[in-house]
Amino acid sequence: MSKSLPSRAENYSEWYNELVKRADLAENSAVRGCMIIKPYGYSIWEKMQRALDDMFKETGHVNAYFPLLIPKSFLSKEASHVEGFAKECAVVTHYRLKNDPNGHGVIVDPEAKLEEELIIRPTSETVIWSTYKNWVQSYRDLPILMNQWANVMRWEMRTRLFLRTAEFLWQEGHTAHATKEEAVVETEQMLNIYSEFAETFMAMPVIKGRKTANERFAGAEDTYCIEAMMQDGKALQAGTSHFLGQNFAKAFDVKFLNKANQQEFVWGTSWGVSTRLMGALIMAHSDDQGLVLPPKLAPIQVVIVPIYKGEEQLNNIKSKIDPLVAALKKRGISVKFDISENQSPGFKFAEYELKGVPVRLAIGNRDIENGTIELARRDTRVKTSLPFEGIEQVIVDTLDDIQISIYQKALDFRAANTFEVNTWDEFLVKIEEGGFLSAHWDGSPETEEKIKELTKATIRCIPLDSQEEAGKCILTGNPSKQRVIFARAY
CATH class of the missing domain: 3.30.110.30 (C-terminal domain of ProRS)
Structure with missing residues (x-):
């Protein structure tokens, strides 16, 4: 904790890498290019998941799960799709190991070669559309509004935690429709959901747009996206929604009998956001002291640090703070009352600042006597001594104000750049x-x-x-x- 972070102005890339590690969000794994998402980082991702999942379900989508492994032949069926992903695919060729007869650990059993190699999914269009062929016969079977929360693998050579890793977590929506118009509406609807999530929950302004043909998703007829500006002026693609036309339906022969009793191909969409949003969240708001988290996604929204000597003073503070903690939790606010004794208050202040906790309260014996409490905002780093009476509502209002303020700050930065x-x-x-x-x-x-x-x-x-x-x-x-x-x- 004593060593300060590199500054954004001096080395933005090093600042980002160090912050991810020191804030206990993630670290590199033993497998090159893959990451371990640590509990604090995963708790932010869980909040993202929860919010997005609710938004998906409000629009009629349901969750399912499809296999991690895809037969190689599936990727050959849609030409532009395989061309787009061929260089990033990890391939499973054998299904068994055996002891090395020379005593050097284990080796691949040459007799256990698969008849057809399996691809670790880089995305799931092929395996899902091969399944839709069995699910769709009539217009009555449509639309299919499916989403899955999963991991995928794309064999990236230059990786960076959250922003680009060989394996990452995401959600991928895959929908099937009876008409082109319905599929286009779906594609646009999901783009709007991503935009609303980015701006409302992440406090990150985005530009909604279409990708050019060069940047379009492999296998799509049209790709919509949201683009965000990071504090170094670079862009980050924060989400995509693809109109697939009938490309995958034709590749996997997914037809349906329409209302006129005629056979036609299904229209499709796919859309996704990933743990790359974690990188966006860090780079959009954080500063040289650590994370700055929007309250709606902060694992701990309020932390209370007591300053005391002896059990009597602690019990005196607890008698004031315990009811406040209960009241805040009742209002759906995540709060931590840190009475651990293994670290000093000053150390705790620095730790919670590094981890981006939006509101920090400090209270000591003198505050009890004066009927006050200190409130520190993470976004502005301003500390204020306030009356204890009425502090519950002040905290609620402050959290709302931080959410709005950091969005406005990011919006102003984008406008200025x-x-x-x-x-x-x-x-x-x-x-x-x-x-x-x-x-x-x-x-x-x-x-x-x-x-x-x-x-x-x-x-x-x-x-x-x-x-x-x-x-x-x-x-x-x-x-x-x-x-x-x-x-x-x-």
Whole structure:
């Protein structure tokens, strides 16, 4: 605890890596590129899960679970899908080990080779659509509104805790519909749910948009996304929702008898967010002292640290604090009254600040005599001595205010770091400064790739709320119908 974090200004990447570890969120595992999510980090993920799961179920979705292993032949059925994921797949080739006859531990039993290799799922479209073929015969079987909470594996070479790991946790929704219109509505609805979650729970402003053809999900006809700005000015894709058209239905021959008694292919969607949101949460709000967590996702929303000498003073404090703790818990607020004796109050203050607890209360014998209590906000780090009477409502109001304030701070930061650029020279200067650049693009995949090659900036999205605006592409000078958002990204 004595060693301070690296500062964001000096080394943003090192600051992030150190914060994840020191705040007890996650650590690297014995398997390269994989992570161990520690209890404090997992408790934040659980809160995310709970909120999202409720939102999914409110819109008629149900949870299921599909296998971790996918027959290799399944991935061959949708050409663009396999091309998109082929380089990231981990493959199971054998099903048994045996003792090494030379006495060097265990080896793969060569006689236990699988007839068909199995792929550890990078995503589940193939195995799910192969199942939907058995579930769908008539329009009466539709829609299927399915979600699963699962792990997936994509063999990433350059990994970073939460942001990009070989194995990660996520939810993936897979829905099947009788009409194109219904599937498009579903795709847009789920994008809006992700946006609402990011802004309401994570206090993280996002831009809703469409991906370009180059950035589209492998196997989709259209990909919608939410893009967030991190404190270093880089973009982070925080969620995607895909209109699959009939691509997977055709690949797996999923047909239904419509109301006109005709056979047609089912229309599909898929959508997902992952533990990458944990990285977004850290980078959107936290500071050089540690995590800054929005109250709605904080595992501990309020911590109370007593300052005392001897059992008599502690009992005196407990007589005041125990009813407050009970009242706060009754209002659904997670509160910890830390009476542990193995650490000093000063150490506890630093620890809870590092872990991003939104509200910290401190109370000692003198406070009892004066009828006061000290309240410290994590977002502003401001400490105030307040009357003990009425403190319950003050805490509730403070938590609400912190949720709003950190969202507004992130929104103001994004506004201050979003720029309209109209020339290539201006683009080159601004992209080095970081942030979102709103610029014209001629719609050509070749131009998009050339800009990426020259600047490492990608088109993050074509904003859904953008208006048509005639202009000239910043690189080619060719006609452009609207601006898109460029940024360097995680």
